[in-house]
Amino acid sequence: MxxxxxxxxxxxxxxxxxxxxxxxxxxxxxxxxxxxxxxxxxxxxxxxxxxxxxxxxxxxxxxxxxxxxxxxxxxxxxxxxxxxxxxxxxxxxxxxxxxxxxxxxxxxxxxxxxxxxxxxxxxxxxxxxxxxxxxxxxxxxxxxxxxxxxxxxxxxxxxxxxxxxxxxxxxxxxxxxxxxxxxxxxxxxxxxxxxxxxxxxxxxxxxDGLIFKVRGNYFYNHNLYPRALKHYREALEAMKDEKMIYEVKLRIAEIYNRQRNFDTAIKILMDGLKSNNPYIGIYYLELSNTYYYMDELNKMKKYVEKALKENLSFTQKIRALRHLIIYHHRKGNPEKSLELYRKIELMIDRYYKELRKEKLNIYDIPEHINIRTNIDIEKSRLYDIVGRVMRDLGFLNEGINLFEKSIEIKTLLGDFIGKSISLSGLGETYLLLEDYKTAYAVTLESLSLSKMTNNNLGIYLSHLKLMEIASLMGNFKSAEKHLKFLTMYRKNIFMPDGEQRFKLSKGIYFFSKGDYRKAETLLKLVEKESKNKYRKNLARLYLARIYKNEGDKKNAEKYYKKCIKMLKHFRMQYLLKSIEEELKKV
CATH class of the missing domain: 1.10.3210.10 (Hypothetical protein af1432)
Structure with missing residues (x-):
């Protein structure tokens, strides 16, 4: 035929x-x-x-x-x-x-x-x-x-x-x-x-120090940061090549960021902002990352914009645009965040089409595997951020789907630290849906992965969220176990707004138990001291609920209105609708 x-x-x-x-x-x-x-x-x-x-x-x-x-x-x-x-x-x-x-x-x-x-x-x-x-x-x-x-x-x-x-x-x-x-x-x-x-x-x-650099890279790639630092420092003592020195110092700064030693990371990165630095774009990008960790969004934006003017690799460009998505999301402009997300998706599609056209030998394939892996890593992180954007806009099921896509990628890549972060975001989404049982189970899995990877910050944050969820479930025995752990453990943790996070979770615990005076004291401290607007607003929400439950209509309305104003600014539609309904019942 x-x-x-x-x-x-x-x-x-x-x-x-x-x-x-x-x-x-x-x-x-x-x-x-x-x-x-x-x-x-x-x-x-x-x-x-x-x-x-x-x-x-x-x-x-x-x-x-x-x-x-x-x-x-x-x-x-x-x-x-x-x-x-x-x-x-x-x-x-x-x-x-x-x-x-x-x-x-x-x-x-x-x-x-x-x-x-x-x-x-x-x-x-x-x-x-x-x-x-x-x-x-x-x-x-x-x-x-x-x-x-x-x-x-x-x-x-x-x-x-x-x-x-x-x-x-x-x-x-x-x-x-x-x-x-x-x-x-x-x-x-x-x-x-x-x-x-x-x-x-x-x-x-x-x-020339290159053997120490190889060892440093090995331990860095396996998240064994103290050992990586040791070898990178040995490499620097021997190195004479300026380009290599800049490369190793960048890795050291990245490690300090992961260890939350931001001042040292900033010093190294700032010292490297010189015209002869071939990695200056990545230095700007890592500075942007540092200020993101420190919750200083305007500085984050400043350095990501500088990075985008430099010669970045494809995956570094995606990372830079991802930082801008975070910035616009946190500044209450979800439309801009979603616009950038769609732009990145198109960029990735075009990039893969070009990759398909290239003629490769077997020895070229490992490099292409690394490129694809790095793109997948960036995609998974992108899904986490856009999952939060969709969640805040009220599209909770879409948010759940994005978190689950991220978790799938990270599972396949063996990125257990990243997976614990995605699980945490997924747990927060179920918490908004008031599906406390699922939220607790998902967050417990996040805690398990943080323990497995010796991620102290992840362990701490998981216990904070588990205490909140257990409190809202009325499971005060579990909540008290988490509180006891947090009280001892928090001295070892440094993070921006860390004390306010602890006070907020503890305030929610006392609110759920009906101990309103202790809750009020803690929540007012969070409202006064926290630099994080979302955290400050959550404290106002629980203060409004305290006053509503006590029949203090004036203060309840005052705090609900403050809370609603902030939610409108951040376009957090799902919470906004729910809280407007609460206000009507005051």
Whole structure:
């Protein structure tokens, strides 16, 4: 039939994209397999990630091309993938391996080769993996190749692999070696086990502080901020390259922001606002982030507008526009927030269309995976903010849908800190719906994730919200448990308006118990002291309810009207309608 031979242009155009998506999924599966191999033994956790970092800076020092560095990076990350076929009893054995067990370990480069050799685009990677345990003098395995017969990228991975193995704990030895001991071992075996040029390059990047930077990046990416700070500081002590120094200082400022040490973060960022700083746009963006955390919205807007005038990456532009959405939402202009949200959605759609047109090699795919991951992270944060905008406008179901979309993305990405924040927003939405049971359950899940990630601020905020919800449910036994915890824990927490948040939640607790005088005292302090207009207004709402319940019509009307005026300003339609109904009953 004629229809059976018809060529459909649209289908043909999709074929390269479908092939690339298949390759992307394949790379992600292999990376996951490599992580699984490392995680078999807690001593080797993160090994492949660090080897990738070390190998990359060595390769750059040796003057490899961009293509070669990318190929080196993906090969280094997958170098031990063959250990997936080696049984755990051998990998985790603390004592000396017998002959058969040693032979099985010697086979793992062959297993790595077998896993990757028939995968489309992985031919070069497979060969690099096959030879990464060959030694320069021919004493390595599996084939005993020597000198230039060993591929250069394999020789680089060999040195990076040995350096990380020696400076990390291992099940088969009592201690890790110091950097000095490991470097001396590599120097002493330069020209014997290892390519002298590669050893020389490692020594050079070590002296330049780049090894410390790689370690800092590893711990930063795993949210281990104190350890990341230690290595970044060591990197700064050794670094001479101005661009690298600016990059490391930016990371340090980001860590201080996450630790709520805003003054130090601001000092570092302000010191970096110089014309020779290639990252000045990101410095402005991080300053905007700092002032957002500090609840100083006008300064946040000032620096995000400066950032948008600089050369930002696509995901950084999304982040900057997200800050403007926050600004307009908090300033009572939800229409502008939603306009920016729609603009970002169109930007992302166009960007993905352009990505589909690009011709990629296998070694380009990890970079594209990172881009997509960063876009997904920004999308999830965007959903959180717009979820709050929709909630305030009275579209609570739309708000719930956006929070749930954000939670789904963060679950897939393993972003448990972010997921706890999204769950908190979802819990607040159910609280507005007066679905206290669901609100409590969702917030309890947020608390659990905060505990799992050692997020002290998240733990504190979850307990605050749980105390409020339990109080409104009339479950004072649970509320008192949360209050007891908060009373002890709050001394360790620094955040803008932190004391007022505590007083507000405690005031709601006393209001729910019917202890109006204690509630009134706390809520009036919040109204007087809080810099946060929303929090100040919530205090007024509960003061109005106290006076209404006591039959004090004059004060009840006064506080309801103050509250309504503020809600109109912020366009918080759902609460506004509800509170106007309360006022009618006074």
């Amino acid at each position: 004629e229809g059976e031979t018809t060529s459909y242009k649209g289908c043909n155009e999709k074929i390269p994209w479908i092939m690339r998506e298949t390759e992307r999924i394949l790379v992600e599966v292999l990376k996951l397999l490599a992580e699984t191999v490392d995680a078999k033994d807690h001593y080797t956790k993160g090994h492949s990630e660090r080897v990738k970092g070390y190998a990359t800076v060595i390769g750059q020092k040796l003057g490899l091309s961009e293509k070669e560095v990318k190929l080196l990076a993906i090969s280094a990350e997958l170098h031990d993938i063959g250990k997936a076929k080696v049984i755990d009893e051998i990998l985790k054995k603390p004592s000396h391996l017998n002959h058969e067990e040693t032979l099985e370990i010697y086979r793992h480069p062959i297993y790595s080769f077998e896993i990757t050799k028939d995968l489309p685009g992985f031919e070069e990677v497979a060969n690099i993996l096959l030879y990464h345990h060959e030694y320069f003098n021919g004493s390595g395995y599996p084939f005993g190749l020597s000198g230039e017969k060993i591929p250069m990228l394999s020789r680089i991975i060999t040195v990076a692999d040995v350096f990380d193995a020696m400076t990390s704990k291992r099940v088969y030895r009592k201690r890790r070696y110091s950097d000095k001991e490991a470097l001396n071992y590599l120097k002493n075996n330069s020209g014997k086990l290892f390519d002298p040029r590669v050893v020389k390059a490692l020594l050079s990047v070590y002296e």
